[in-house]
Amino acid sequence: MKRIKISLNKLKKNIIKKVNKMKKEHLIREYFKNNMLFMAFVVSTVLSSTILRFFCMHSLENYLSWKAILADTVIATTIGAFGYLLKPKNRFAYYLSFNIFLSAVCMINSVYYTFYTSFASISMLSLTQYIGDVGDAVVENVLQLKDLVYILSPLAIIIVHLQLKKKNYYKKIELKSERKKRTFKTLGVAGAMLIVFLVTLSSLDISRFFKQWNKEYIVMRFGIYIYQVNDVITSVQPKINSMFGYDKANKEFREYFSNSDEIKTNEYSKIFEGKNVLVIHAESVMTNALYQSFNGEEATPTLNKIANEGMYFSNFYSQVSVGTSSDSELTYNTSLMPTKSGTAFVSYSDRKYISTPNLLKEKGYYTFSMHANNADFWNRRAMHKTLGYERFYSKTDYKVTKEKSIGLGLSDKEFFNQSINKLKKIDKEQEKWYGSMIMLTNHTPFSETDKYGEFPVDMKETVTNDDGSTEEIIYPYMEGTKLGNYFKSIHYADSALGELIANLEEEGLLDNTVLIIYGDHDARLSRKDYNRLYNYDKETDSILDENDPDYKEYDTYQYEIGRRVPFIIWTNDMKDTKLNQEITDVMGMYDVMPTIGNMFGFYNKYALGNDIFNIKDKNIVVFPNGNWVTNRLYYNSQKAAYLPLSEDPISEEEISKNTEYANKLLDVSNDIIVFDLLNEDKNKEKE
Numbered sequence: 001m002k003r004i005k006i007s008l009n010k011l012k013k014n015i016i017k018k019v020n021k022m023k024k025e026h027l028i029r030e031y032f033k034n035n036m037l038f039m040a041f042v043v044s045t046v047l048s049s050t051i052l053r054f055f056c057m058h059s060l061e062n063y064l065s066w067k068a069i070l071a072d073t074v075i076a077t078t079i080g081a082f083g084y085l086l087k088p089k090n091r092f093a094y095y096l097s098f099n100i101f102l103s104a105v106c107m108i109n110s111v112y113y114t115f116y117t118s119f120a121s122i123s124m125l126s127l128t129q130y131i132g133d134v135g136d137a138v139v140e141n142v143l144q145l146k147d148l149v150y151i152l153s154p155l156a157i158i159i160v161h162l163q164l165k166k167k168n169y170y171k172k173i174e175l176k177s178e179r180k181k182r183t184f185k186t187l188g189v190a191g192a193m194l195i196v197f198l199v200t201l202s203s204l205d206i207s208r209f210f211k212q213w214n215k216e217y218i219v220m221r222f223g224i225y226i227y228q229v230n231d232v233i234t235s236v237q238p239k240i241n242s243m244f245g246y247d248k249a250n251k252e253f254r255e256y257f258s259n260s261d262e263i264k265t266n267e268y269s270k271i272f273e274g275k276n277v278l279v280i281h282a283e284s285v286m287t288n289a290l291y292q293s294f295n296g297e298e299a300t301p302t303l304n305k306i307a308n309e310g311m312y313f314s315n316f317y318s319q320v321s322v323g324t325s326s327d328s329e330l331t332y333n334t335s336l337m338p339t340k341s342g343t344a345f346v347s348y349s350d351r352k353y354i355s356t357p358n359l360l361k362e363k364g365y366y367t368f369s370m371h372a373n374n375a376d377f378w379n380r381r382a383m384h385k386t387l388g389y390e391r392f393y394s395k396t397d398y399k400v401t402k403e404k405s406i407g408l409g410l411s412d413k414e415f416f417n418q419s420i421n422k423l424k425k426i427d428k429e430q431e432k433w434y435g436s437m438i439m440l441t442n443h444t445p446f447s448e449t450d451k452y453g454e455f456p457v458d459m460k461e462t463v464t465n466d467d468g469s470t471e472e473i474i475y476p477y478m479e480g481t482k483l484g485n486y487f488k489s490i491h492y493a494d495s496a497l498g499e500l501i502a503n504l505e506e507e508g509l510l511d512n513t514v515l516i517i518y519g520d521h522d523a524r525l526s527r528k529d530y531n532r533l534y535n536y537d538k539e540t541d542s543i544l545d546e547n548d549p550d551y552k553e554y555d556t557y558q559y560e561i562g563r564r565v566p567f568i569i570w571t572n573d574m575k576d577t578k579l580n581q582e583i584t585d586v587m588g589m590y591d592v593m594p595t596i597g598n599m600f601g602f603y604n605k606y607a608l609g610n611d612i613f614n615i616k617d618k619n620i621v622v623f624p625n626g627n628w629v630t631n632r633l634y635y636n637s638q639k640a641a642y643l644p645l646s647e648d649p650i651s652e653e654e655i656s657k658n659t660e661y662a663n664k665l666l667d668v669s670n671d672i673i674v675f676d677l678l679n680e681d682k683n684k685e686k687e
Contacts, residue, residue, distance in 0.1 A: 310570030335607035357388030519565025588621035
C-alpha cells in the first residue's frame with residue numbers, strides 16, 4: 001500500500017507539472033497571439049539596429065554585443081508599451097510611425113557612417129544647407145544598396161498588419177483589451193530589462209557615454225537608439241553648460257595650461273621671421289599617393305619634388321571629425337581639436353580664437369584666404385574673419401564657368417591661374433603677407449576622369465613571344481575603381497600645383513616666400529580598394545589569396561595608419577640645407593601651429609599641440625574619437641587594443657597614461673570653444 005501511495009503521489013506531481021507546463025505554454029501562445037503587432041514592432045526595430053552595427057562595425061569585436069541588443073530592446077519595448085493605450089485598430093498607425101522614424105534613424109546613420117566613419121549627430125542638421133553643393137558626392141560616394149535594407153522594417157509591420165486585418169484580429173482582441181494594465185506590465189518588463197542592462201555597465205562605459213567622444217563605442221555598448229537620445233541631450237548641452245558649467249570648465253582649463261608660459265627655442269627658432277607665407281590646403285591629398293607610380297609615371301611628381309627638396313613630415317596625421325575640411329582649417333590655425341558636437345566653423349564662429357593669422361597680423365602681416373567656392377560653405381565667410389583673415393577671396397571674386405569647372409567648382413588649375421594677379425597685387429601693396437589657398441578639384445567623388453588628363457592606372461608588361469617578337473600586355477589593375485580614379489584626380493591636382501609654383505617663380509613671388517602644404521584629410525576610400533592596390537593578381541584580375549606568400553596584410557589597423565596626409569615646408573632655396581630633411585616622428589595637425597610659430601616668431605600658450613622639434617619622438621597624436629598614435633603604437637579605443645609600431649615592449653601603464661592624456665585633451669579643447677574660454681573680456685564679466 002505504501003508503494004502504491006508513493007507511486008500515486010509521483011503520478012500526481014507529474015500530472016500537475018504537465019498541466020502547469022501546458023498552462024505556461026498556453027499563456028505564452030496566447031500572449032504572442034494577442035500581441036503580434038507589438039512583437040513585430042519590437043523585433044523589426046531591434047533587428048534594424050543590429051543590422052546597422054553589423055554593416056558599420058563588423059571589423060570591431062563585439063559589434064553584435066548583447067548589451068546593445070538589450071538596450072535597443074528596452075527602447076523598443078518602452079515605445080511599444082504606450083501603443084497599448086490606444087484601441088487595437090489604432091495601434092497600427094502608432095507602431096508604423098515609430099518604426100518608420102527609427103528605421104530612418106538607422107538609415108541616416110548607415111549613410112553617415114559610410115562617409116564620415118562616425119555616427120550622425122543632431123547638431124549636424126544645421127549643415128544640411130550644404131548638401132546641395134556636394135549632392136553628387138553624397139549620392140555617388142555614399143548611398144549604397146545596404147542603406148536601403150532598413151525599408152524592410154516598416155514593410156514587415158505593414159505585412160503583419162494586413163495579415164491580422166484579414167483575420168479580423170483587431171476586433172477579436174478588442175474584448176480582451178485591458179489597455180492601462182497591459183501598458184504598465186509592458187513598462188515593467190522594460191524596466192526590468194533596463195535594470196539588468198544598467199548593472200552590466202562599467203565605469204568606462206558610463207564615462208564614455210557622457211563624454212560622447214567615442215561614438216562607435218557608445219553605439220556598440222548602448223545601441224543606436226540610446227546613443228541618439230544622448231546625442232540630442234549633448235547637442236543642447238552647450239547652451240545649458242554656458243549657464244551652469246562655466247566655472248568648472250574654466251578651472252580645469254587654467255590647471256591644464258598652468259605650466260605653459262615657458263617659450264622653448266631650438267635650432268629653427270625665427271628662421272623664417274619676416275618672410276611671406278603661402279599655405280596650400282590640399283584637398284584630400286594623402287601620403288600614400290606620394291611616390292605611387294603606374295608604369296613608371298609618378299602620380300604626384302610635383303609633391304615628390306618639393307618633399308625631396310624641403311622639410312617633409314612623412315608621419316603626419318589629420319585630426320578631423322565630421323567637419324572634415326573645416327575641422328582641418330580649425331586645427332591647423334588654432335591648435336585646437338574639433339568640437340564634440342557639431343563643428344566649430346558652423347556652431348562656434350562667434351568665439352575668440354588665438355590663431356596663426358591673428359598672431360601674424362600682430363607682427364604686421366597682411367592676411368588673406370582664397371577659395372573659389374561659395375563663401376558660406378562651412379560658414380567660411382564668418383569663420384575666416386574670426387580666424388583673422390582680413391580678406392576672403394571667394395567664388396564671387398573668380399570667373400567660374402561650366403567649362404572651367406571640375407567636380408564641385410572651379411578647377412584647381414583655373415583657380416591658381418586666376419589667383420596669380422591677386423597675389424601680385426597683394427605682394428606689391430603689402431610689406432609682408434600670409435595667405436591660404438584652398439584647393440577643390442581633388443574632392444570626392446573623383447568621377448570626372450575625362451577632365452583630369454591622361455594618366456592610366458593600369459599595369460603594362462612587355463613580353464617576348466616564342467618567335468622573338470615582343471608585345472605589350474595591359475592588365476586593368478586600378479582602372480575603373482574609386483581608388484584608381486582618385487589617383488587620376490590627384491595627378492591632376494599635383495599638375496595644377498606644379499603650374500602654380502612655376503607661375504609664382506616666374507612672377508618673382510617665391511623670392512621671399514615660404515610655401516606650406518598640408519593634406520586636409522584622407523580621401524574616405526574603402527579598404528577593399530587598397531587591398532586591390534597592394535595585392536593585385538594580374539593573372540586573374542583579382543586580389544591574391546590571403547595564403548599567397550606575396551599577399552600583403554592590409555587590415556583595419558593598416559588602413560587607419562594609412563590615412564596619413566603630407567605636411568611640407570618648402571622654399572626655393574632649401575635644397576642641401578639643414579631644412580632639407582624628412583621628419584619621421586609622428587605629428588598631428590595640432591602640432592603645426594607651435595612648430596611653424598617657432599619658425600616665424602609667434603607663440604600661442606594655449607596650443608594643444610607641440611613644436612615637433614622640441615618634443616620629437618615623445619609626441620602623441622590624439623584623434624577626435626579617442627584613438628591615439630605615437631612612434632611606438634597605434635591605439636584603438638573602440639577595441640581597447642593596439643598595433644605596435646616598434647619592437648620595444650608596451651606596458652599597460654603607458655597605454656593608461658596616454659589614454660588619460662587623450663581624454664583630458666579632448667575635454668579641455670571642447671571646453672575652450674564651447675565656453676569661449678580664450679575671450680578675456682567675457683571671462684572678466686563671468687568673474
